[in-house]
Amino acid sequence: MKRSVAAKGCTKEKYLLAFLLGFGTMLFTVLPMMLTERGYFIYYGDYNAQQIPFYSLANDAARSGGLGWNWFTDLGSDFLTSYSFYLSGSPFFWLTVLLPRGLVLYAMPVVLALKHGIATLTAYAYIRRFVRGKNAAVTGALLYAFSGFQVYNIFFNHFQDVTALFPLMLIAMEENINCRRKGVFALTVALCACVNYYFFAGQAVFLILYYLFRMRCRDFHTSWKKFFGLLFEAIIGSLMAAFILLPSAMALMGNYRISERLYGADMTAYTDKTLLPRLVQTLFMPADPPAYPNLFSSDYEKWASIGAYLPLFSMAGVISFMHLRRKHWASKLLFCCGVFAVIPILNSLFQAVNSYYYARWFYMPILIMAMMTAHSLDDEENSGFTGLKVCAAMTIAFAVMGCFPAKPKDGEKAKLFTMPEDVLYFWITIGVTVLFLVCSYLIFRRKKKGRLSTAFVVFVTAVSSIICVFTTTLYAANSVTSAREYIDTAIDGEDEVWEPVSEDNFFRIDISADCDNYPMIWGLPTMRAFQSVVNTSIMDFYSYVGVPRDVASRAKLSHYTLRGLFSVKYYYKEKKEGCSYEELLRSTPDSSSSSSSNSADENTDIAIIPDELPDFRYVGETEHFEIYENELYVPMGFAYNTYITKKAADDKGKLQREKVMMKSLILTDEQAEKYSDILREYDPERDTSMSRESYRMFCREKIACSAKSFSFDSHGFTSEIDLDSPELVFFSVPYSSGWTAEVNGSPVDVEKVNEGFMAVRAEKGSNTIVFRYRTPYLREGVIISCISTAVLAVYVLISRRKRSKGDYADHRHFYDYSSCEKIKAAQEYCDSLFNTKA
Template identity: 55%
Template sequence: MDSEKKALRKLPHYSREKYITAFILGFLTFILCVGPILFFEEGYFIYYGDYNLQQIPFYNLVNDAVRSGQFGWNWFTDLGTDLMTSYSFYLFGSPFFWLTVFLPRAWVSYSLPFLLAIKHGVASLTAYTYIRRFVKNKNAALIGAMLYSFSGFQLFNIFFNHFHDVTAFFPLMLIAMEENINNRRRGWFALVVGLMAAINYYFFAGQAVFLVLYFLVRVPAKDFNVTWKKFLLLLLEAVVGTGLAAFIILPSALGLLGNYRITEHNYGLNFVIYDDNTTIWRIIQTFFMPSDPPAYPILFDSDYGKWASIGGYFPLFGMVGVITYMRTMKKHWATRLTVLCIIFALIPFLNSLFQMANEYYYARWFYMPILIMAMMTARSLDQEDIDFMPAVKISAAMLVVFGIISVLPDKLSDGSYIWFTMTTHTTYFYINLAIAGFSLLITGYIFDAKKRGIRTGFPAVITTTLFCAGCLCSMIYFGAATPEDAKNYIAMSADYSDKVYENVSEDNFFRSDISDNLENYNMFWELPCIRTFQSVVSPSIMEFYDSIKVMRDVGSRPDISHYTIRGLLSVKYFYREETDEYNYQELQKKKDQSESSSDFNRKFYGNGAVTELNAAVYDITEYLPGFEYIETRDGYEIYENTLYVPMGFAYDTYMTQSTADSISKTDYEKLLMKSLLLEDSDVEKYHKMLTELTKDDIKPPTKEDYTEWCKEKQAVSCSSFSFDSHGFKAEITLDKPSLVFFSVPYSTGWSARVNNNDADIAKVSHGFMAVKCDKGTSSIVFRYQTPGFKAGTLISFISLFLLISYIALSRVTGDDTDRYPFRHSYDYESTCGVAGSLYYCSAPARKKKKKKTDDEPEETRKKWRIY
């Protein structure tokens, strides 16, 4: 037995493996497909939607912050927010993002498509490594890796570039668990858990659920050598690994408290039935056909879950390999896990467990069972004597069903019928249907050739890669910007930073506003802006907008009917996109035909409800008091606010929450320019220096009142204001003691000093800050530290110490009694002809005979022969 183990250790564990091939295939497939876009867009990859409005600006904004050492408070995201807390969901913990920090600054935007290509390459590499644990044939494993890397989920989420950071490394979690249980590799699981937790806390929550399911399903398997001791040590590594990422998880968790998007849950029938009757159909369709593009459901059109990441189709093979495997291996752990995941996907409450039981529907956990399905497809390709025809028939039947649905008639109001209207983009739908149908024919040929003993390994890899490229092109060229639109995007965003009317500097702070279709362009210009498309911001911002009934879900988008907050939030300029139809000159010509200001007030405020007013089609100078047209500069009309109130100004009146509740939200919003809202706990503390504004004192405010109040606040505003990521400094001169208001979102990370004395910070007006200043000149200093960062960093260091100690102890006390003498388990007959092998197997090749030695008996060499 000892001589056998000794012989085993001499065998090349990774003989001629295709790790590099897997990476290169993934990388080149993506970069070659987007190559024409890069050529015509002069090196840029401009897509659509969130990719353009979030991914590109975020990479530029955070790069600027990191390169300048501004890690604390970020003034250029919404009204201000913590940098790490707000961007840990997007990129702050991503290794791929940190690669861009070492590039020349001008290369950052150009690097994004190459980063995506690297992510696809890494996803192929890690998926190949995992799949090879269960699939003998390297070519089959390589096919499975490409299917994972270019699955419908991956292609859908090019739109959400940062999701690929997660999917690229996820297979490492399963590899680390397998190595921990079967080969006593201590510490790796903790390191991978820490990495995944740092990359994205949202996805990490879903991964924790999936790992529990994976472990429970693997326990009965004969190739999962688990014991109670191993289970407890695995659990210990999970806890320590999570602790390693505490420096980013803890601040992020504290920053999310108060964000209503994570506090809403399912109730009643929503536990078991989806609100939208197309959801389940869309889930089924996306595994049998190339996935619909983000925001554009093609066949089952619905506003529900447009950005839910519903995707799963495998290029070329679809569900043929998965169904074949499940029919053949009904009791295999992979089959049971897949069935379990299907159940979770179809029941709302179970689906929500992958996102901390949140009520919003997302399918952003599908990449995990997709990895298992990719392994099942690869195994089906490699396994002998497997019947694939039933799976082909089922897949063909589903395509026929979708085709029939697409031509169902719709009844018009006049009683007539119209056909072929079920699809929102008919041509695109039938192109994808044709791709799926043609793929079935090729898949059938590959499986039939395998059955007849024809070697299809490398040709099948090439064919799979070509179909991956085809599905990728189908997705990206549907949504990619035209060269003209891409040029316009770059000109209006990245290239406009040197053309803004006035720049912000450390001692010259103001905010801007911008047209609603140009969200986040200000991030390129380093201009603070009240219009922001960013889901994870300070909870105080959410609280403020909720108090004035402005929807704040994934972005801050107050339309121009809310003119009061432009003064309250120190907005100085409005950048409005110039268009042929709605430009300043044309709107002025139509001004006589438009409604008067008083008509506007009656229409939009008469019943206390505000109707959205789009700045792109209305005259800003009419609806935003104080804003005057300055000039048109390279595609932007620039307006300046003559009622601009500098940051930091004093109030002499206040109102209570009960008073605010007794008036309309519209009146309350307007009165914020006149009076602070004090929390009940602060009324007693500050009421002597301020005059209370009661309900009896309130009359419906007018634009004239707003103008007067802005001028009053200009007279009692700070004479200086400077800022950086650590806080801000201001100076103000007052005729009497008062509360000085700053439209900076409240956070427990803020501390204040006035004239070198510690000062209490009052949370006012639903989310902002104020400090008491006495008569005369006051020097105000606010300092900011990320809440939870120090504690999280301490936990991370303790966890690192525990991990090092744990690994060292395992090295000292470890032995080989419960370690497998081989790395992987293959429980089937492979087409590569290596019967009963329980080891990595290379492609069949001739080996030179070696001279027998005493250490390597003949029977051992025969048993563990490597091809």
């Protein structure tokens, strides 16, 4: 007999157990790597290239109060808006700021485990609202915290911040509607908006769907009044996060990546034929690691976060639940999410209708799937065998596909068992899937016989979670040798810096490919960076000179002019066997003619740097790098007395444009007219070749009229320069509306020149130029946040005064089934409640 119960919890909950299991399970999986990697957790790809450098850089910025302009992010960017997608709004990051600086990178795997512990805790709190059995709810929470999505996104460490806190939004909505708890939903909205604005956009869409499917349920006591109250809190919560949302949103406006849209047939069907099969596969098999799609190999969506597998149970519990409860709100919501996943335009709604494909919203329906699985485990009427049969059939189907031959190369014969990119790894994942299916079958069989120990199921789920993490991470992670090389080269490489920068000694460096963000750890400004969210002026500039700038700044050596324009003083070339400077000179008799940097695929390992970068001279080496110094180093801040109009520059080739910039500023027609009294128009036709010799000549000219001092901090910079005549002084600092300037104490206009940088007018004689920086829209955002917080406080106080003493709704849990976890006293109490209501 079904029982419908609506009552407050009367027994001790397992919040602590849920947290410790999540925390301990994750810590156990990373511990072997930590032990072999000197206490660090070194993974691969973006985790090493971004997460570790970002945590290092952001900690340095936070501890020094440098939360304004960050000179170590690409050519310079605003700290708050550049890292609000990654960590500047995350409470987990700010916890690391409390640690001694030397422990921060060691603490990253512990913080990762903490995130999984919090994810398990919050998921348990949500699932318990619908699942009577506490151990079943803990099991479901583990499934959420260690789902394929979570395992995949260890690669993107900051995604775990979002998934850890998301269940709080659903809990708060339920509390608002069913318990009339005012203000909590607004607080969770504000928290999640601060943590990551990109994911917050997707959460808003999911919350709307969630409400629509819950609104007609008998356990969701909504009304128009409650709806508008909920909407009010959603708006107030968003406004409370304006101090980070507003500056971030305005900073993104010029980023071309957010303006890409779907059109025509692309709105209804994916162009990649492997995508839909991969989506199905990830429901029934452990997730492939990022960048390594295995069975359905593809060059697309390699980092799309395609992962949804639930450890141990796969889709067995979900399918059985949907089969038994077709009209349940969770079944309808999950079906709707499935439709959204397979139709491109609907999928794009979770990322502000952007055309780039990502599955980074899957964690939200996965929470519902975890709840459904826990429900199936706890429901006496649910045998689970329907779902097991479907899972078994799908596993067999994928195993058969693994036997297919891959398309042979020319001249080769087709061979069976070659469709997967990595055959061994594929069959390992098939083996893990089969093992879990067998265990699930045994669990559901014991449940049917009434002999199931739910505590044992929790233990088996935790072990299965460990196996899932190991299966993915140990396959994808760097070898121990590579990990230790990364530690020596990147993390400990600061000790080998050839020349450090200081507040009054500024310069930039360039560095070998695959070492993009090492300078972030070392505290060196650099022209090479792997960071997706930077000042949009950087993107404007690189687009104008023909350098691709999607997620990273990686100007090839053929763009040697940029090293002069950006005040690059050193080039750090990573040592590779057989590619030292002396070895390359011996192997290339006529080194001056060996230029390889114009090729499509530049290989800097075999490049002779002095041949590629004019006047870069080998000056020595450290344990891991050869150092080349720029003998034509132009200090930051140098003057121009000539210009070329943007219209004239547009008529030139993109590579020629950057070479022109070393001689003349590129100005708009309005700017050219404004400064016609001090600048003359340059005719680039007389230097049609723009040769290396002309580049050298231009550099010497700029050195002669460069600043004699330059000091900087996160609030701006000060430069001193002596001029023989009034000129425009150029700084290779990305333009932002947050900059203001004074020359000799008088305000001056900050001009955007050279398609992305800044210049100001300076007069004849000695000039002290002061630039000050303020994050655009931060002050306005703070004001909005403060007002919204005050409005919420008043709203909560008024709501509490209006509420009578017994006005709290006695409704936090709703169980519409008989549980397998039967505690006699509790069951009798629930039965009595049911009989009374009946």
